[in-house]
Amino acid sequence: MISRYAVGDRVCSYYAQSYNNYPIVDGDHCARIPDNVSFSLGASLPIVWATTYHSLVNVARLKAGESILIHAAAGAVGQAAVILAQHLGAVVYATCGSKEKRALLESIGVPRTHIFTSRSPAFGPALRASTGNKGVNVILNSLAGELFRESLDCLASFGRFVEIGKKDFLDNSLMPTKFLLQNITFACVDLVQMMAEDKKLVYRLLNDVVELIAGGKLKNQVTIQPYKLGEIEAAFRLISSGRHMGKALPEPHALPTLQPEATYILVGGFGGLGIRLIRWLGARGARTIVALSRSGQKSPAANACVAEMRSMGVKVLAKSCDISSKEAVKAVVRDLQVVDGLGPIRGVINAAMALEDALFDQMTHQQWEASLAPKVAGTRNLHEALPSDIDFFVVLSSIAGISGHTAQVNYTAACTFQDAFMHYRRNQGQSGFAIDVGVVGDAGFVSETPAVLSIMKRQGFSPISVVELLATLDYALTDSGSQCQATIGLVPEAGANITDWLEQRRIAHLVQDSENFGGAGISDGSGNDAEHFDQIRSAKTAEEAVNAVGRAVLSELSKLTVTPVDGILLHRTLDSYGVDSLVAVELRNWIVVMLAADVSLLLIRESRSIEELIHLVVGRSKLVPAKLQEAVSKLA
Template sequence: MMRATDSEGIGVLVAISLDTIRTRLSCVADGGHVVSLGGRDKSVAVEIMSRNLAFSSIDILHLKPKVLTQPAERMMQLLAEDKIKLPQPLLGFKVSDINGGLGRAIITWMADRGAKHLLVLSRSGTSSQAATQLVVELKSRGVNIVAPRCDVSIQEDVTVMLQEYFRTMPPIKGCINAAMVLQDAVFQSNMNFQQWNLTMRFKVNTSKNLHELIPKDLDFFILFSSVAGVVGQMASAHYAGGCAYQDTLAKYRRALGQNALSLDIGWMSNIGIIAEKEAY
């Protein structure tokens, strides 16, 4: 929380337990407001007063039980009528090289926000020490993460992997495709077919295979594209073409009534291939 607020702290802390107040009080900015839904605690009173914090203790369950019982009864009625659905643990179907910084950042971000089942497909598997450490860390946090070696640009490989997946994992509810391979070369002079094909495969084929093979009723289908597909990029005509395909595929899916979003990201100097490769 301090990192997200540039060390200034949050303005309001709503805590459902006294333990939350004890462990998170340092993240509240001076002059902020602490709202306790779990009673009062004299042990933090001194710090609250010394930092000019406002404190409110709310115990609705005992003071006004009808305030809670009426919404609860309404919620049960809506569930019975199938007008609302209980939230499911987020299943992220994440396609990216877990050995790269961007892939690891996305996976960590998803786990921090409640993802409990993650299928991470990469043609190299967990070949780096950082990737292996991330898998171990997330498993210790109760995340069911599976990171097999699978080339998502090959339809047969994805089909086999999904068949194995569905035997032990819950339904897929989301997909993120961050696959990419850069093979910089000038199209008119020194780009060979292998360079063209490899870069295009990991943009076009991966996106097409995921669109065709995974369930259609996803909560999200996100393609990590690039601004290169909009404005072009020196020595990256094949990469720009692949990104343009992803943008168009997202539009096509939405025309079919399916969720889709293509993110045209720019150069990221602090994470990913730009930060990790000296050539850039």
């Protein structure tokens, strides 16, 4: 494998267990992504294009002049099959399920008269009429039930039927066999089994696909619907609804690219976290980094960091500077340009902090001022001394400013100032972003002081990693939205101690495993959910209880079915909005956990309307005051 791949290669890979943070794959399951192929397109090669290529070329042996019926042709595999069949010179017939999908297929060259519905068996007679009752030479099938059986009658003599769906086969359903008498070849393609049992085949297949795509001979590409990683649930909902076209692709946030000729300032010295930030700046393209601290470059760790970065072509200058002094900051900024001859300053990260812990009534004025100095005076001084048009101005604040801390009133005040000051800079049309950092468990002050880390855990804080912090920095430097503040490490892990600050109303909707929320917290991050639950608990009448539960149920149904809340009518059934057994299970789990209502799956499926379901939930929810539940039953 060493001869095949090198560090830094862009690769795509098969992987049957994709939902892991760190997948480990077999080298035979990988292929290099050519320079002229994007990562987005590369992500579709192992599954979408490998399935298509193997099905049409290796199994069906589709040739120019032959005809093919491609079911569900607006999906990712369906589109790839259409494109590949056209490339091979075949006559394409296709099925799909909506006007939008029909329009898409027409846009990639499928004639309107060759497109049929995939929602009913009507495609069979229509196809046979279109082919003079001869049928097609190849069928790529993913339909089940009666639609599968109808497809069997659409093959011409010596035809090849390639099955890529599994439903009927997993159910061991009966299949008519008379059609096989016409010298029909029936085959099933399962990439998962191929990966497990024939590595040489899948390796050769993936490289054939890469070569085909990189050659640039295909006239079209599979439609890609990009989603931000934060929208992953919406992507899954879209797929489960059957409304997606092409491949729904979660795309990682773009990484920032810093200017090699510019200068970037890091305030905070050469501690464990500071060194990681310097390496991050270098990895993002910075070639001149100025590290400001009170001590400058005095420690062995600082010397080692400067030497390490120099070997990578990055110049790191350590400057001694007390940023709480306006004169000192102005002087060092002036010297960077006049004396050191550095390029323009294009960004700054203020990671400086000073802890002077004491209860407020025992805190001295000196302790108060010392803790505020680097974050309040230091941030203002940097704001005044640096160019107003720098690309980024990031402050590493703390979640202490949100949670509060009885022994760090000075520090929390300093952090809230930084948060507010970034909003001020944004309002002035300048760059500004505050990251409220949690307990960093693998670098910095807390990680180097085990006793402090233990105390923080007991207080309900869950440690985060430096990697998570750096990813948030990537977001801060590339996000073009209006947000200028992010919190990382505020939400505790499941099972963490629930302390007083976690029960504050402004935070409680984020907390997991809180008894105040029916045994669990709000896991989807929606601020409206907490409001719904508050309204349910505070209901004074049966009507208020029904309305509050109704709003909560409709909000969840909207997410599960990818339907606007305004489009969900109470008198209609769940089935009418596409709530199948799997979605019903999700809905039931949500009702049990979030509304504390023990409603069986059978009762949910048998509800004659959404309104009936809401009344059922109200009557069983522990969030609804008991005195109202009897009154609610009379409303039903």
